[in-house]
Amino acid sequence: MIKIAPSILSADILNLGRDLSAIEQAGADWIHVDVMDGRYVPNITYGPALVKAVRSTTNLPIDVHLMIAPAQPHIKAFAEAGASIITVHPDADIHTHRVLSDIKSYGIKAGIALNPGTPASMIEPLIPLVDLILVMSVNPGFGGQNYIPEVTSKITDIRQMIDQSGRTIDLEVDGGINLSTAKSAIAAGATALVAGAAIFGQSSEHYATVISGLRGDN
Numbered sequence: 001m002i003k004i005a006p007s008i009l010s011a012d013i014l015n016l017g018r019d020l021s022a023i024e025q026a027g028a029d030w031i032h033v034d035v036m037d038g039r040y041v042p043n044i045t046y047g048p049a050l051v052k053a054v055r056s057t058t059n060l061p062i063d064v065h066l067m068i069a070p071a072q073p074h075i076k077a078f079a080e081a082g083a084s085i086i087t088v089h090p091d092a093d094i095h096t097h098r099v100l101s102d103i104k105s106y107g108i109k110a111g112i113a114l115n116p117g118t119p120a121s122m123i124e125p126l127i128p129l130v131d132l133i134l135v136m137s138v139n140p141g142f143g144g145q146n147y148i149p150e151v152t153s154k155i156t157d158i159r160q161m162i163d164q165s166g167r168t169i170d171l172e173v174d175g176g177i178n179l180s181t182a183k184s185a186i187a188a189g190a191t192a193l194v195a196g197a198a199i200f201g202q203s204s205e206h207y208a209t210v211i212s213g214l215r216g217d218n
């Protein structure tokens with residue numbers, strides 16, 4: 001079963017509680033929270049307080065995507081705020097292996113993310129530590145961008161790396177996911193899809209249809 005993780009980046013920030021309950025009722029699997037620092041990526045979003053607020057209003061796993069450099073000093077705060085998965089980028093910290101171990105020490109899942117320009121080989125040594133690999137299919141920083149088609153072959157490569165490892169690792173694709181690109185990502189081996197604009201760009205009565213459509217249920 002493909003997991004769908006709506007990104008609240010495209011939700012209505014002044015009505016976030018309403019949007020969270022609508023996507024939960026519509027069958028979302030995870031809540032994807034994009035944390036940006038204006039340094040690792042050009043945009044600035046939210047911090048642990050937002051994760052804590054989301055935690056207080058939903059029982060779904062919170063999938064925290066840290067686009068901040070360095071990430072290490074902030075892991076504790078995000079873990080204690082209620083993150084279920086924390087994903088970091090391998091070029092955000094000098095010692096990524098240690099950062100992933102830190103995340104795991106809180107009893108939560110650890111993820112590693114690859115930008116479109118980062119090769120799959122960069123994360124190979126980290127595979128024994130991670131529970132999730134996030135493949136960015138846009139350059140990180142903004143919602144509503146177009147899927148970069150060249151990334152699909154990297155999803156295939158990472159699928160092979162995961163299968164060869166024999167470990168249970170989710171393969172999440174993030175950026176420009178819509179009904180058409182979701183099909184390519186799933187065919188290449190994705191098990192989880194982030195979607196911002198494709199979901200929140202619709203009115204809430206369509207959320208359930210979009211979520212099941214992205215999963216390939218219809």
Ligand code: DX5
Pocket residue numbers: 007009010032034065138139140141142143144145174175176177194195196197198
């Ligand atoms: C981009 C973020 C994505 C983004 C996806 O930096 O990591 O999670 O919100 O948004 P869409 O689905 O609109 O491309």
Ligand code: ZN
Pocket residue numbers: 007032033034065174194
């Ligand atoms: Zn993201």
